[in-house]
Structures are given as C-alpha cells and as structure tokens.
Amino acid sequence: MSNNKILLKISGSIAAYKIGVLISKLIQNGFEVQTVATKSALQFIGPATLEGLTGKPVYSDMFESGQMMDHINLAKWADITLLAPATANTINRLAAGMGDSLVTALFLAHDWTKPYLIAPAMNTKMLRHPATKCSFKTLRRWGVHVLSTASGSLACGDSGDGKMLEPEIIYKKLINQLHCPAVNSLSVLITYGGTQESIDGVRHLTNMSTGKTGIKLAQYFIQRGHAVTCLHASGIACPGGTKETISFANFSGLDKKINDIINSNTFDAIIHAAAVSDYSPVAMDINGQQFHLPLPEKLPSSNSAILKLEANPKLVDKFKSHPKAQKAVLVAFKLTYNDNKKDKNSAVHKLFDHSKADIVVLNDFSTRKNSEQKHFQLFSQKSSLGIVDTAEELAEKLEDILLAQLEKKTL
Numbered sequence: 001m002s003n004n005k006i007l008l009k010i011s012g013s014i015a016a017y018k019i020g021v022l023i024s025k026l027i028q029n030g031f032e033v034q035t036v037a038t039k040s041a042l043q044f045i046g047p048a049t050l051e052g053l054t055g056k057p058v059y060s061d062m063f064e065s066g067q068m069m070d071h072i073n074l075a076k077w078a079d080i081t082l083l084a085p086a087t088a089n090t091i092n093r094l095a096a097g098m099g100d101s102l103v104t105a106l107f108l109a110h111d112w113t114k115p116y117l118i119a120p121a122m123n124t125k126m127l128r129h130p131a132t133k134c135s136f137k138t139l140r141r142w143g144v145h146v147l148s149t150a151s152g153s154l155a156c157g158d159s160g161d162g163k164m165l166e167p168e169i170i171y172k173k174l175i176n177q178l179h180c181p182a183v184n185s186l187s188v189l190i191t192y193g194g195t196q197e198s199i200d201g202v203r204h205l206t207n208m209s210t211g212k213t214g215i216k217l218a219q220y221f222i223q224r225g226h227a228v229t230c231l232h233a234s235g236i237a238c239p240g241g242t243k244e245t246i247s248f249a250n251f252s253g254l255d256k257k258i259n260d261i262i263n264s265n266t267f268d269a270i271i272h273a274a275a276v277s278d279y280s281p282v283a284m285d286i287n288g289q290q291f292h293l294p295l296p297e298k299l300p301s302s303n304s305a306i307l308k309l310e311a312n313p314k315l316v317d318k319f320k321s322h323p324k325a326q327k328a329v330l331v332a333f334k335l336t337y338n339d340n341k342k343d344k345n346s347a348v349h350k351l352f353d354h355s356k357a358d359i360v361v362l363n364d365f366s367t368r369k370n371s372e373q374k375h376f377q378l379f380s381q382k383s384s385l386g387i388v389d390t391a392e393e394l395a396e397k398l399e400d401i402l403l404a405q406l407e408k409k410t411l
C-alpha cells in the first residue's frame with residue numbers, strides 16, 4: 001500500500017488514552033505511524049506506550065540533538081497528518097500561526113497538497129468559546145479537515161458536545177482522506193428547496209426556503225466521496241459531482257418523484273430537507289364565480305377573493321412506510337418559528353411520531369441570518385445528539401452518525 005505514512009500528533013487532552021486503540025488499528029492495517037506529542041500530551045500518554053505501539057520513538061522536543069530539522073522533515077515524510085486529540089490550546093495556537101512547539105511548527109511547514117485532519121476533544125464551553133470557534137473557521141478556510149465531536153458525558157462531569165470521536169470513526173475518516181478503496185461510501189438522497197403551488201398562470205404560493213442548507217450538505221457528501229442523489233426545487237443550484245439530479249416544482253411533482261426515486265434506488269440515508277407546502281390551492285371564489293385551481297391562464301383581478309386550500313399529506317411519512325426505503329436512515333427537518341424550548345421539543349416528538357424518522361434536525365427561524373439557516377440541533381428518537389452552528393458542521397456530524405449506523409448494520 002502506498003500513501004501509508006501517518007504523522008500522528010497528540011495534544012494534552014484526557015482523550016489521549018484512546019489514541020493507543022487508533023495506533024494499534026493503523027499498524028495492524030499496514031500503516032507506518034510516527035507520533036509527535038506536546039509536552040502536556042505526555043502527561044496523559046507515556047512514551048513507552050507510543051513507542052511500543054508504533055515501533056518508533058515519540059518526538060516532542062524541537063531542539064533534540066540530532067533531530068533539529070524534524071519540524072520540516074516529518075511534514076515532508078508524512079502522507080497525511082492527524083492531530084488527535086486536538087486541545088483548545090493547540091487548535092488556537094495553530095490558527096494563530098504559532099510555531100513554538102514541534103506540533104505547531106510542523107503545522108507551519110505542512111505541505112497543503114496533503115490532508116491535515118484534527119479531531120477536537122474538549123469541554124463544551126471550550127468548544128463553544130469564541131476563540132475556539134474562530135480558530136475552527138480559520139483552520140477550515142486554510143484546508144484543515146476539522147472532524148466533528150460527539151455528544152455525551154465528559155471527563156469533567158459535564159454532559160454535552162466536545163467528546164473526541166471514537167478511534168474507529170477517526171480511522172475511517174483517515175482512510176477516506178487517503179482515498180483508499182476500503183471506504184464505506186454511502187448512497188444518500190438529499191431533498192432540498194421549497195415547493196411552489198400554482199394558483200394560476202402567473203401566481204404561486206411558496207415558502208422562504210432557499211435550499212442553501214441542502215446544497216451545502218450535498219456538496220460536503222460529494223466531496224467526501226459518497227454517492228449523492230439530489231432532488232431539488234427547480235431553479236436552485238445543484239453541486240457538481242452528483243450521481244443524479246432531479247428537480248421538482250410543486251407538492252404533487254415532489255410526491256411523484258420521491259416515489260419514482262425510491263422505487264428504483266436503494267439508499268443508506270435519506271436527508272429530507274425540502275420545505276414542502278402544507279397546502280395546495282384548489283379553488284378561488286371571485287365575486288361569486290368559482291375557479292378550479294390551478295388555472296392555466298391568469299385569474300381576473302377583483303377587490304376581494306376567497307382562496308380555498310387543501311391540506312397535503314406529510315411527504316416525510318412516506319419514506320419509512322415504503323418497503324424500499326424502510327432500511328435507510330431517515331433524517332427529517334423541523335423548522336420552528338421563535339418557539340420556546342418546550343414547544344420545540346414537542347414539535348420534534350410529533351415529527352418522530354408520524355414520520356418514524358431516525359434523526360430530526362431542529363432549526364428555529366430566529367437563527368436565520370442573511371437567508372441562511374444557522375444553529376441546528378440534532379436528535380435521535382431517544383436523546384439529543386448535540387448542536388452545530390453551520391450547515392458544514394451539520395454535514396460533518398450527519399456523516400459521522402450515518403457511518404456509525406451503517407457500521408452497526410454491517411456488524
């Protein structure tokens with residue numbers, strides 16, 4: 001196997017104890033691993049463990065005699081670099097361009113034609129600190145692949161986001177980045193954009209969906225090598241590299257296309273982010289004259305008119321009742337409007353009840369900025385799966401969840 005040299009950097013988090021499992025898996029699968037640890041990291045995991053597992057001494061001191069040029073040479077040697085666990089301190093130092101340790105100096109000497117991954121591990125408050133958030137943004141902009149964190153009980157006794165991903169998941173992400181064929185590529189259907197319900201030849205009812213979240217999800221999944229089918233509102237852009245793109249205009253069109261797609265494909269996951277109209281116009285009363293809608297031509301103008309709407313069934317409920325889509329992991333979206341926590345929770349439960357979705361992504365209209373939705377809260381049927389700020393982070397988190405589900409199914 002080529003592409004097998006891994007530079008594994010370790011910083012001072014309690015999660016460092018899990019790194020032995022990752023190294024062991026890498027070595028068993030034929031990778032050559034060189035570890036570099038911060039001084040703090042060596043408080044958490046000993047040189048004997050690292051050397052014992054990799055067969056190479058761990059480097060830590062930039063000024064070690066005979067190894068003075070390691071801060072350049074190791075960056076050249078590696079096919080891929082992983083910083084795991086990545087502490088808030090090291091993340092912020094990397095984003096500030098500091099080079100005062102072997103770990104940070106190697107980052108400055110990194111060859112950006114090769115992947116650089118970080119697996120953060122920290123307390124939720126450290127993760128949400130503006131400095132850390134800003135650093136994540138900077139690092140992503142520079143091309144660092146920032147892995148998501150998991151939610152659960154943390155070493156400090158708190159519960160929340162910030163746990164380092166499990167070694168098995170990090171291993172998969174590494175392999176993915178190296179483009180090895182052993183990747184568990186997912187087959188994903190993503191629906192996005194809003195329906196437009198025709199009233200007449202020139203008017204329609206629609207909603208405020210821009211499809212931006214869906215586009216970003218699709219972009220991310222395509223970039224990561226998954227097979228993506230996009231079912232998007234007509235007129236909305238579709239990222240290049242999709243396996244298939246299909247557009248829809250209105251409720252009935254979307255309904256039919258979902259049926260067609262599900263009948264002829266098998267998906268590992270369905271991410272249903274389309275904003276589907278709850279109602280379709282069926283009739284208009286203008287000065288006592290009845291018009292059946294949609295009317296192909298333009299309705300006459302008048303001082304007043306009565307529009308009759310018919311409630312549409314919930315399309316999200318279709319997936320789990322369809323024999324070919326039942327096994328797919330269904331991700332449903334719920335948009336609330338400035339709701340309080342109790343109402344949001346009850347909206348999520350209601351959606352789980354009728355759709356039988358595996359995951360619900362909740363977003364509230366109040367967090368919309370420049371027509372882009374921010375702040376997504378994820379739920380499984382049993383618990384909260386954490387909060388992410390941006391659509392890119394949502395994509396990353398969903399990928400982790402979906403890969404974990406896929407692994408469970410194939411075990």
Ligand SMILES: Cc1cc2nc3c(=O)[nH]c(=O)nc-3n(C[C@H](O)[C@H](O)[C@H](O)COP(=O)(O)O)c2cc1C
Nearest residue numbers: 011012013014015038040041087088089090121122
């Ligand atoms: C027991 C213990 C656990 C810690 N766990 C974490 C952690 O998970 N994440 C983190 O960012 N910092 C953690 N810290 C704080 C870091 O070790 C500290 O910020 C240190 O300066 C990091 O140095 P480094 O980034 O150079 O490795 C922990 C500290 C202690 C004492």
